[in-house]
Amino acid sequence: MADEATLAAYDSAAASFADDWHGQPPPSDLHAVVDRFFRPGTSVADIGCGSGREVGWLAARGYVAQGFDASRGLLAEARRRYPTLTFAHADLPALDGIAPASFDSVLCETVIMHLDRGRIAAAVRRLIDIVRPGGVLYLSWRVTKGADQRDGHGRLYAAFDAAEVRCGLDGARLLLDEEVVSASSGKVIHRIVAEKRGNAD
Template sequence: MDQKTLAAYDLDAAAFAKDWLEQPAPVDLHEIVERFFVRGGNSADIGCGCGREVAWLNANGFSATGFDASEGLLAEARQRYPGFKFAHAELPDLKGIGTYDNVLCETVIMHLERAQIAPAVRRLLTAVKPSGILYLSWRITDNADLRDSQGRLYCAFDTALVLGELKSTSLLLDEEVVSASSSKKIHRLVAKKPGLEIRE
């Protein structure tokens, strides 16, 4: 994870949490989850922030655990949603997170340096159980990397960098849209991991 980005989230965790919770509900994301996620399976929200989507997932039949690299944001999540599980994990390594039927990673990987993006996508895929679902999105930055006023990195990269790591999967959704929640341009993918081969 880019350390300046992580420091920005830790420094202003409460302000970021307030901003996200005041945004319109991400109804487009929720529709995708309802359409593609394995219902009744266990789910992981990688880069869960203040826990908003973990709460929604649990309330809608997707038992979920939240993971984030920012201790400040994890503290906000635990305070706001004490009934749910949150733990520290950092891309690209995601040490010790286990495997899940559904893995959601909403607008996180653009905070990584370009060299870390492909390894991060590979690692996300290893966290998905056979026949499970990976939802992955990132905010689009055209032409060049940039940092916002708070110091957060937004890496510019070609979609092919991500797709190259998902060749073994069935791509169920691939689109570039404006997020209903943040009003930012994002690219999002839904990929289904192959199932286990049954040998006679």
């Protein structure tokens, strides 16, 4: 499950976090990657959807989008801001209630660094598990060098190597693997796009 202090921070200050995220510049780089690799009109799960910003964008672009988050406070913000869209509670790495091969694409933007390092590979395996064969996983995380860190809110930023993520994607085909500065947050992130191979591959 998510780090308890991180989850408590999001639950206790959900409205403030939501205001901050929605006040940031649009994540044009993320949107460009989605447009490049996701197929319009298909189903997408946003795992760790926060206050729903990307779910709203995906729906406006014609995707059948659903949002999932571990924070009930952030889910309340998402439902308030996007009352016509679908949001549900789900916690990595288990993602209880989401069947394997449920979505054509999965988006998980800057979430896994809030997990204990020992849970990251399992979370990545579960993320690719809910993608349909031939579908795509977009996964990113904020890069932390050296030791794990916590910010002023108490949120965990785990330090881990990208190799640990790639290990969880064994059998998937990497389409993108890069470290960049986020156009929205201004933080250094690592992003991977992986295609889940079909049964015949």
